[in-house]
Structure formats: C-alpha cells, structure tokens
Amino acid sequence: MLKIAVCDDEEWIREHLKTVIYRELHITADLYATGAALLAAEDVYDIYILDICFKEDAPGSRPDGMETAKKLRARTDAVLIFITALKDYVYEAYDVEAFQYLLKPVDEKKLAETLQKAAVKAGKKQASAPLLIRANGRNFNIPVEDIFYGENDGRKIILHTKSGSYTYYEKMELLEQKLGDGFFRSHRGFLVSLKEVAGYDRISITLKCGDTVFLAKQKYGDFVEAYMDYLTKETNYGVWDREEK
Numbered sequence: 001m002l003k004i005a006v007c008d009d010e011e012w013i014r015e016h017l018k019t020v021i022y023r024e025l026h027i028t029a030d031l032y033a034t035g036a037a038l039l040a041a042e043d044v045y046d047i048y049i050l051d052i053c054f055k056e057d058a059p060g061s062r063p064d065g066m067e068t069a070k071k072l073r074a075r076t077d078a079v080l081i082f083i084t085a086l087k088d089y090v091y092e093a094y095d096v097e098a099f100q101y102l103l104k105p106v107d108e109k110k111l112a113e114t115l116q117k118a119a120v121k122a123g124k125k126q127a128s129a130p131l132l133i134r135a136n137g138r139n140f141n142i143p144v145e146d147i148f149y150g151e152n153d154g155r156k157i158i159l160h161t162k163s164g165s166y167t168y169y170e171k172m173e174l175l176e177q178k179l180g181d182g183f184f185r186s187h188r189g190f191l192v193s194l195k196e197v198a199g200y201d202r203i204s205i206t207l208k209c210g211d212t213v214f215l216a217k218q219k220y221g222d223f224v225e226a227y228m229d230y231l232t233k234e235t236n237y238g239v240w241d242r243e244e245k
Contacts, residue, residue, distance in 0.1 A: 001027065001131075001132045001178070002025070002027055002046045002047065002119060002122050002123065002178065003027075003030070003043065003044070003045045003046050003047075004021055004025075004027055004029040004030070004045060004046065004047045004048075004049065005029065005030050005031075005032060005038060005041075005043070005045040005047070005048050005049070006018060006021070006029045006030070006031050006032065006049045007031075007032040007033075007034070007035060007037075007038045007048065007049070007050045007051065007065070007068065008033070008049075008050075008051040008083070009033055009034065009051065009054040009055050010051075011033070013051075013083075013104075014031045014032075014033070015031075017029065017049060017083070018031060020108070020111060020112065020115070021115060024112050024115045024116060025115060025116075025119050025174060026170075026171065026174060029049075030043065030045070034054060034064065035050075035054070035064040035065060035067065035068030036064075036068075038068060038072075039068060039071055039072070044076065044078075045076075045078055046078055046079065046122040047078060047079045047081065047118050047119070047122050048069075048072060048078055048079070048080050048081070049081045049082075049083060050065045050068060050069055050080065050081070050082055050083070050084075051065050051082075051083060051084050052065035052066050052082055052084040052086050052089050053065060053084065053085070053086055065082070065084065066089055066092055066093075066096075069082070069093075069096045069098070070095075070096055072096075073096045073097065078122070079099045079118045079121055079122045080093075080096060080097065080098045080099055081098065081099050081100045081101075081102070081114060081118060082098055082100070082101045082102065083102045083104060083106055083111075084101075084102075084103065084104060085103065085104045087103065099114075099117075099118055099121065100114045100117075100118070102114065116177075119174075119177045120177045120180070123177040123178045123179070123180045130142055130143050130144065131143075131144055131147070131159075131178060131179070133159065133166060133168045133170070134168055135166040135167055135168040136167075140166060142159065142161055142163075142166070144179060144182075145195070146161045146162040146163060147159060147160070147161050147179070147183075147193050147196075148160040148161060148162070148192075148193060148196045148207050148208070148209045148211065149190055149191060149192040149193060149196070149207060149211070149213055150172065150175050150179075150190070150191040151189060151190055151213070152172050152188065152189035152190070153167065155169060156168060156169055156170065157169075157170040157172065157175055159175075160209065160211065162209075172185075172188070172189070172191060175191060176191055179191065182194055182195060182230065184222075184223055184226050184227070185219070186205055186213060186214065186215045186216065186219060186223060187213065187214040187215060187216045187219070188216070189214065190213040190214055192205055192207065192213060193207075194226065194227055194230040195230070196208045196209065197227060200215060200223070200227075201215075202215070202217065202220050203215055203217065205223070
C-alpha cells in the first residue's frame with residue numbers, strides 16, 4: 001500500500017486533499033501542519049504533497065516548504081508534489097526533482113490526474129515490496145513474486161497466488177498501479193504476472209498455475225510487445241523475434 005503525506009498549514013486544505021486522495025486512490029493520507037513536524041515523523045512516505053509558504057515563515061526567509069523538500073530529497077527518492085499559491089519557486093522545484101507543481105486554487109481534474117500518475121510512478125518504485133491486503137478481517141503481506149494474476153469480481157479483486165486465493169475490496173486500476181512493471185492488464189477483468197505466463201494465443205493467456213485468462217483482441221499486440229520485453233530483460237533467452245501483430 002502506498003503511503004502519502006500532506007503538509008500544509010491550512011487545515012481545510014489538508015482535509016480537502018485527504019478527501020480527494022481517498023476518493024482517487026483509496027488511501028488515507030497522513031496530515032502535517034508544518035515542515036518540521038513532517039521531517040520529525042518516523043514514517044517514510046512514497047508521495048509527499050507540500051505547500052511552499054507557511055504562515056509562520058519569517059519575513060524574508062526561505063519558505064519552509066522548499067527547505068523541507070530539499071531535506072526530504074536528501075534522504076528519499078519519493079514522489080514530491082507542490083501545491084502552492086506561489087509561482088516564484090517553480091524553477092527551484094526542478095532542483096528537488098518535483099513530480100508536479102500545482103497552483104492554488106487547484107483544478108480538481110488536474111489534481112486527480114496528478115494523483116493517479118504519481119501513484120503509478122510511486123507504485124513502480126514500490127513494486128518489489130510485498131502487497132498489503134485485507135481479506136476476511138485479516139491483513140496479509142503478499143510477496144509480489146508469488147502473485148499469478150488478479151481477477152475482477154464486481155467491487156472486489158480475487159488475487160490468485162502461490163499460497164492460495166484472496167478476495168478483498170479493491171479497484172483493478174489501483175492494483176495495476178501498485179504492482180507496476182512486470183504485470184499486464186490483459187482484459188478489463190484480468191491483470192497477469194508476465195513472469196507466470198506459460199503460453200498464449202490471440203484470445204487467451206495460460207499461466208504456469210494452469211489457469212487460463214482472457215486476452216482482449218485489441219490488447220494482443222501490446223501484450224506480445226510487453227511479454228517479449230520482459231523476456232529480454234528478465235531472462236537469459238536473449239533477444240527474441242517479435243511476433244507479427
């Protein structure tokens with residue numbers, strides 16, 4: 001599960017961002033009113049959303065948000081997003097490799113798009129970490145390498161793994177973001193591990209566990225390209241000839 005921190009000195013903005021984050025990503029963000037409090041926290045986050053100028057900043061001093069970002073960047077490669085009323089620090093944002101620089105008042109559509117893209121980027125960084133899910137009232141840490149595929153079941157996901165199947169509430173889009181590279185959305189209802197592919201044709205994929213899942217016709221070409229790229233990068237088979245799409 002991705003972890004997100006919001007740091008802004010205005011409570012209503014913190015709460016609003018928390019609401020939007022939960023709506024878009026189904027993640028509950030941790031909220032901080034100052035950069036000092038954020039830096040003092042023991043938690044490590046995948047995405048940081050920061051204001052730049054805080055009310056308690058001394059006149060003529062450097063904005064606390066930018067200083068906080070620099071200190072964060074020195075110790076993490078997490079995704080940094082600035083949401084601020086100041087235009088003047090956009091170039092300094094490049095120095096800390098900010099993912100996005102949004103001006104207040106923030107356009108809701110732009111904010112939603114930014115959150116989704118940030119989650120994808122952070123998810124790729126996190127892909128090697130276990131997937132934390134809650135099924136049947138219990139929490140489970142599922143090693144990503146143990147996942148065969150995810151199957152859509154209404155508002156739930158059935159996660160098929162080496163240790164069995166787990167059914168829990170999740171959107172397929174969010175699972176796709178969390179697992180990142182190494183998985184392919186073969187159909188609106190299926191997300192497969194490329195490592196677990198045993199064979200395929202134009203309408204289906206057979207997995208090493210013996211299960212067969214749908215492969216949407218319009219995704220066949222993209223799947224072949226993704227699978228060949230995976231084999232080239234992750235195995236010793238060398239460069240394969242790409243199948244005609």
